[in-house]
Amino acid sequence: PLPVVMVSAYTESGSSAALRALDLGAIDVVEKPRMEVRDGLNRLAELIIDKVRAASYARVATPAERFFDGISAEPVQISQAEREKIGSLPNQHVIAIGASTGGPQALSSIFRVLPRDLPPILVVQHITPSFTESFCNSLDHDSQLTVQLGAEGAHLRRGHAYLAPGGQHMLLRRTGDDLTLTLSGHDRVNRHRPSVDELFKSVAESAGSFATGILLTGMGVDGAEGLALMRGKGAWTLAQDESSSVVFGMPRAAIEQNGVDQVIGLDEIPNAIVKHFIVESNN
Known part of the structure; x- marks a missing residue:
């Protein structure tokens, strides 16, 4: 699978979408600037480069792996x-x-x-x-x-x-x-x-x-x-x-x-x- 870094606006719906993206296998999330997009992304260049560099090293789970990991997880048994x-x-x-x-x-x-x-x-x-x-x-x-x-x-x-x-x-x-x-x-x-x-x-x-x-x-x-x-x-x-x-x-x-x-x-x-x-x- 291709590593994904999501850029999301910080709104209630954007935040929920970002967390959903992580659940679905995105490597990381970057907040979309609240100013004019081009200038804002220029200011965030270093952060975005770091995130993409990390994603390039990432081991990405397949959808099947994520599915079976999710259904196999059971609470730790403790008396x-x-x-x-x-x-x-x-x-x-x-x-x-x-x-x-x-x-x-x-x-x-x-x-x-x-x-x-x-x-x-x-x-x-x-x-x-x-x-x-x-x-x-x-x-x-x-x-x-x-x-x-x-x-x-x-x-x-x-x-x-x-x-x-x-x-x-x-x-x-x-x-x-x-x-x-x-x-x-x-x-x-x-x-x-x-x-x-x-x-x-x-x-x-x-x-x-x-x-x-x-x-x-x-x-x-x-x-x-x-x-x-x-x-x-x-x-x-x-x-x-x-x-x-x-x-x-x-x-x-x-x-x-x-x-x-x-x-x-x-x-x-x-x-x-x-x-x-x-x-x-x-x-």
């Missing part, structure tokens, strides 16, 4: 006793996930099957800022978890996931046993804001060995350094494998920096997360 064990874990536990090209589809497949009983999940997805809220709502609609945009000072809650808002770094802060979010508009890192590395580094410092780090499909190196730092602080770290990644750039970079405990397929990640916390609850 009531296991739910209670996970619920008894210390509040310091947190999961951090980073993704770029191909990430919306990967995150959707993970969130559709995760149980609601997990520690809080923090997510950075490289996506056009104006589509972030719509993507967040889509994840929330399809998940047992409550998915919301990260907000300044938000106190993390079990069974909740927090998606970094567009154009802002999302960081974890710890005060005593209390974990909260803070947002920052400081300079881009690895050409991104929000940056996966900024989230991961803050999680390494604030949660240490209570953290789980997961780096999904994506172009470039964002998240590799932060994941290695998390692992160095005792966190359990995962990377999506090459065969299930749309672009294997970010996971490969993390592996090369010795930042990954386990490399597994996308469909294995939800079960691996749940099993990890069941084991943690028995320790």
Whole structure:
């Protein structure tokens, strides 16, 4: 299949169409400028070039693959006793996930099957800022978890996931046993804001060995350094494998920096997360 990058207007219908395009296999979405199109596209030239370059490396699933992946996904099976064990874990536990090209589809497949009983999940997805809220709502609609945009000072809650808002770094802060979010508009890192590395580094410092780090499909190196730092602080770290990644750039970079405990397929990640916390609850 031919890789597709969609250019969409930021309207309610345009945003819905953009998310639908991602569901149907588009590699990425770029917001159509709200000014005169030619001038606006000139200003967005660098972004568009980056998106097209990433698409040129992408592994595009066939319609049949997407169909069978969709119908084969089942919620992770977890007993009531296991739910209670996970619920008894210390509040310091947190999961951090980073993704770029191909990430919306990967995150959707993970969130559709995760149980609601997990520690809080923090997510950075490289996506056009104006589509972030719509993507967040889509994840929330399809998940047992409550998915919301990260907000300044938000106190993390079990069974909740927090998606970094567009154009802002999302960081974890710890005060005593209390974990909260803070947002920052400081300079881009690895050409991104929000940056996966900024989230991961803050999680390494604030949660240490209570953290789980997961780096999904994506172009470039964002998240590799932060994941290695998390692992160095005792966190359990995962990377999506090459065969299930749309672009294997970010996971490969993390592996090369010795930042990954386990490399597994996308469909294995939800079960691996749940099993990890069941084991943690028995320790």
